[in-house]
Amino acid sequence: MSVDLNSMAVFARVVEEQGFSAAARRLGLSKSAVSKHVAQLEDRIGARLLHRTTRRLRLTDVGAAFYERCARILAEAEEAELAVSHMSSAPRGTLRVSAPVSFGSRYLGAPIAEFARLYPELRLEIVLNDRLVDMVDEGYDVAIRIGRLADSSLIAKRLCVMPGYFVAAPSYLAVHGTPQVPADLHKHNCLLYSLATAGDIFAFRDGDRDQTMKIDGSLRANNGDLLMEAVRQGVGLAFMPAFLCGCDLRAGTVVEVLSGFRATPGAISAVYPHNRHLSVKVRVFVDFLVEHFAEVPWGVSDCGAAGGVVAAAEDAPDDGDD
Helix, strand or coil: CCCCHHHHHHHHHHHHHCCHHHHHHHHCCCHHHHHHHHHHHHHHHCCCCEEECCCCEEECHHHHHHHHHHHHHHHHHHHHHHHHHCCCCCCCEEEEEEECHHHHHHHCHHHHHHHHHHCCCEEEEEEECCCCCCCCCCCCCEEEEECCCCCCCEEEEEEEEECEEEEECHHHHHHHCCCCCHHHHHHCCEEEECCCCCCCEEEEEECCEEEEEECCCCCEECCHHHHHHHHHCCCCEEEEEHHHHHHHHHHCCCEEECHHHCCCCEEEEEEEECCCCCCHHHHHHHHHHHHHCCCCCCCCCCCCCCCCCCCCHHHCCCCCCC
16 A cells, blocks of 8 residues: 555645645645545555544544654654755745834845845835734744744744833923933823733833833824834833934934933844744744844943833834734
């Protein structure tokens, strides 16, 4: 009896996804093609592998035993293929990368161009989106994320630290005064990033204690560049990551307030799904980014300093892409 490895892989995916439709989406096949693969396996084996109902799918005893062996065989086949692919220094295929809009448009263009020149046989697909994407379901290989990483199923490689600053234009402060302690923010127009994981809650460090307070204002947006322009125009104060406000701080277009309440910097990380073997294309891309961001280009003098907003980069604009 000859069993097709492709059919075994399809059957294993049906079991893992708990359904034909979900398996078809992950494999890029039609539902009928997936059903045909499983039916062919059952014909060759001479036994039913799955109990199918309109609501659920369940392995038969034969199916459970067969799946266990399929998973082992497929893992060994993958290991053999990866062992050979690692012998080649040139990654191939398609690399899908998700990144936040403002950070990606400002700081990923040059390194991506250089990476593309270094690896011409690799097809790159870069998607800029502030939404927190589901890497597995949406088929991303790598995502650039800013702040705390809550998804433990993902592996993270830190690219650089990312402090955050509460900033305002001198023109705003001249009219409304400068807040001296976080409680003063209740008297000010705080511009809000609508995709912040903490919502309207501002976290800060008071001495050696972590504190939080709710803030509010007349403007909220899901894009950091828009909020930063509103700050420059004197509309209000906002909490910003260094990559968005660093140039303005150096130029004096905006100034930092509440500097005594700034917490340990957050981080910018490259994350990818957990696999037993890290693919060559992901490995070389992440290593390339680590080297590129060894020296941060936004250049705020105390980027590595400890000190202020506990949820700093986590609540900074562009924390969408995890």
